[in-house]
Amino acid sequence: MDWLNENDEHSMDILRNAYNRDKADNFPQTSDHTRFSNSVVDVFTQLNEALKLLKQVLLAYADMVHKDFPKFSSNEKLACILMNNVQQLRYSLFVATLEPMIHEQTNKLGALLSKIKGPQLQKTQVAAKEF
Missing domain, CATH: 1.10.357.50 (Tetracycline Repressor; domain 2)
Known part of the structure; x- marks a missing residue:
């Protein structure tokens, strides 16, 4: 690899x-x-x-x-292992590794943006300032 x-x-x-x-x-x-x-x-x-x-x-x-699955389908244990392998790949590659990292980095970027731009106004505050 x-x-x-x-x-x-x-x-x-x-x-x-x-x-x-x-x-x-x-x-x-x-x-x-x-x-x-x-x-x-x-x-x-x-x-x-x-x-x-x-x-x-x-x-x-x-x-x-x-x-290869048909070769192993008569063996329930091996068939389950193969299916679990596919499921584990999906889980490991996408859910387990990316989601927490994306969430953490998004929060960090949001905090940095807040420092740069200052506190954001709510829609009601913006509407009040326009009038």
Whole structure:
């Protein structure tokens, strides 16, 4: 599975380079209509590529299980193990690892944004200021 580690290193290099390029250019917006810089686009492009890779790996594993499953279906224990393997891959790759990290990073970014922008006004406060 060295290719996964190499892909991980390559992805992190792309992330660092994109961020450092944006940082050197003072984080320019991608266009007049967006409020984010190029590094965000690069990050999500890389994440989408990684997601495609994960999908390919999982589908290949599922295909192998599907192909071999009839050979093991007479053995209830092995059949259950194969089904549990597929379920565990799904759980481990998506729920167990990504969700807590995404939640934590979102909270951190929200806290940083609050420091930069200050406290946000509620809709009722905005409506009161407009009149």
